[in-house]
Amino acid sequence: MFHLAKGRMEGTDLWKIVHRMPKGSLLHAHMDAMFDIDFLVEQALATSGIHISASNPLLTSKDLEEEPVSFRFSAKPKTESKGKPSLWEEGYEAASLVDIKVAAAAFPQGGEDGFRNWLRSRCVISPEHSFYHHHGVDAIWAIFQRAFPVIDSILFYEPIFRACLRRLFVQLAADGVRYVEFRIGFGLGFRREGHEESEPDHLFACQVFQEEVERFQATEEGRNFYGARIIYSILRRFKDDQIVDFMKKCIQAKQAFPDVICGIDFVGQEDQGRPLVDLVPVLFWFRKRCVEEGVEIPFFFHAGECLGDGDATDQNLFDAILLGTRRIGHGFSLYKHPLLTDLVKEKKILVECCPISNEILRLTSSIKAHPLPALLARGVAVSLCNDDPAILGHGKNGLTHDFWQSLQGLENLGLEGLAMMVENSIRWSCYEDQSAAEWKADIHDGILGEGVKAVRLQEWYADFEAFCQWIVTEYGDTADD
Template sequence: MASTQYADFAQYKEQRAALISSDRALRPDHSTAVSAAEAKADKFVRELRAAEAISVWATEHEGVPHPFPGMEFLTGRSIILKTKLFNVLSKMPKGGLLHAHLDATVNAEFVLKIALEQPALHVRAPAPLSALTLSTILPQFSALPRDMFPDSGTALTDASYSPGTWVSLKNARASFDPALGGSEGFDKWVIGAMTINPSEAYQTHNTVNKIWEKFTSTFAVGNGLIRFAPVWRQYIYEFFRASVEDGVSYVEVRVNFYPKYMFGEDGQENIPHRDWLEIFDATLGEFKAELKSQGREDEFIGARIIYSTLRFIDLEELAWYCEDCITLKQEFPHLIAGFDLVGPENVLKPLIYYAEGLLRFRARQKEAGVDIPFILHAGETLGDGTEADVNLYDAILLGTLRIGHGFSLVKHPKLMETCRERGILIEVCPISNEILRLTSSMLMHPLPILINNGLPVALCSDDPAMFGNMGLTFDFYQVLVASEVSGLIALRELARASLEHSTLEPAEKARAISAWGKRWERFVEAIADL
């Protein structure tokens, strides 16, 4: 093949610039209108990113070998917090949070703090605790009825402690062996069991299946505290508060309705799903009323629930959960936004196993006069042609409104085309994908491929409590610093897409976008004035 001929190097450089320009013009953030304030703010952010790439990321940091922008989050988090760019982005109005699991959205320290206020909550250890076993033995929590409260004052760390014996949560903390750190050692033990640390993510559990084992165990530990009605109420309120504080104005949160009951204040497992939603609804109303009293009602449009259950249930159980979802939708039509099946795709049942049951669910919805769209997890995998990867085909054929994660979607040009044509938004969870070992850093994440091929995308946090990235600022930061081309306008498009592709009714959606737009204008004007 004959090579392209140029009259001179000047012509080569001219053609080079034209090729780069025409390529970048295809990016959505390069083909949209930009105000003068946005252009100035974008320039400031780009210059700040470039400056901090040298002043922050090219310098040495104790305990962080070879730092770089977009590096492994759990290792680089302490550096991120030192940057001016993170501070700027923390003030950004981020639109909607469309993909997060409610039982992993509130800071673990806060959960433990409010749990310690509840006399009914108890803890036990399945084996003796010692300095050698503390990092591997997981605490187990549960509410107990008063007549089952233990009489003994035995501590979890006493030599006389019988493994599996319940101890009052408050007493367990107060009596924790000083040799194991005392009360602070107890806190460290519990919080460590509810979160993922750098050593686990990048050393001891550094494969997808291994880190999922740790990840799954954090839910098992945390749910013993969270699935208790008095804590549940405070937990939900804190989730709303922290979301608004980080600039999130709307949430569609996945609630796992497995099992069928949570514990009540009396220590009995007797709170049905209907009551879960009643508490959620009441707490949402209280939170919005408080914002309104402060003249801040436009900062938070509201919250809806994506009804979820786990991918290990059988078809008979699926039918029960589908009927339960319909019943809840009939009573709480403003809350139920969609339906999903969750859990590690690589090891649990694929969507094809549930497809016939999900089609029957569609038919039952018509009979019941409700509409509950599928908003399905699919393609959260490194596989190509595996069951987890093929879930993408089934999600699209089942009519999913959005795709949760869709990490392997870029391997399928036809599916990308279909998503683009149908406006199927991809709920991308950058930090979650990295910690769960789908990518080693943000620089290797397929997000730019999705965006630059015209697919609608929203950034999401997935399970921030496990990762220490409350809100969305960390995810936006990691995406921004991993590119030298994308800037503030790209983040604007991601934030707006999160509201445009929400399940809000048209009038609510228009109000949400309008309120976000006004806050965005104030945000860029503030940056432009710096």
């Protein structure tokens, strides 16, 4: 439904209202799936030294759609790529680097313009893909997961990463978001400007991230932006030794950049990856190691992002709660579990709900069939999030689409309901490192507390009051009844 409704919703008065709403924190968003794809493609073509490679020549339409391709910086002069068979020809030497401009010019379907369209198509889920609901969840995830390595290979190069972050922060702030927790892992490696080799750890990537957050906060547009942190994310299909290796890198990054790393999670298709119960030994190892190293890196697990009832993904909800997760990513199947619903409330765990993502990834056909109202009616704390806006085809950054759709689609949810979820997003933000007890006390105290959270809740109340006043001034005359 979303792709069909998107254009229409963006042209409404309600869009203008929701866009202007102060939206608190964005708590569930995968950073590499957030950058406007046209901008990313532009950066790849405009940054000197970017090369493309593939493990086989791309000859058929199936190759063009599915063969893995990768981008990276190389100091090779452009002339080296000229005159050699490009990726689109039989004689292409497997895995050899071709200058992106040379490859684009030789693209068989329309040269550079055609190349841009093709590359874009490799980084997004098209409306056509999302319409085939009957193909099911695994089929769309296969397309979805092919996009990440392509995007990451372009994105994780210092000058491009900086340019993308600058644009992203501006867009988020313009949409009324004042704080973000990104899920990101830097798994493929991060390259410094002018360097061919990737960094051995995440320290430089964290440094660049921190510099860009601070740079944005020093601008006029960013002066009200509280900041951004990273929930370190590891692919859930990895084996124990790979996971432990990434966990060590995560702890090292946390020690060097304590303000950047705020938590840990596992990502990738939950149905196809390892369930949490299988990860318990490494998670216990991680927790012990964090205590030894004196760092606080809490769990923020994806769980129950599935249609299954009683399968391993559905059961992840039990383990996420038992392991002490502070929030649950998606929790799509939570509404089917009365006991877990009560536990989530009792333990003050927030559900990060991503309605449009659930639609595109074929868990629900529209907001009308989404479990969000079932959770709200039971008093579960929920905040609305956008998950992977660029890949899913939002075409904009921010929370307006997800807010708009929930407001318009659910009769029991009004502006005050949206406001409550924004308030939740602030209460459940990990603005600073806290022990489990401090975290819980702060959530309990809310606006009456004495810490950072209470101050930010007070600021949000003032912003929301001004926003309501604006609606009355702007639309009071035109409203009927």
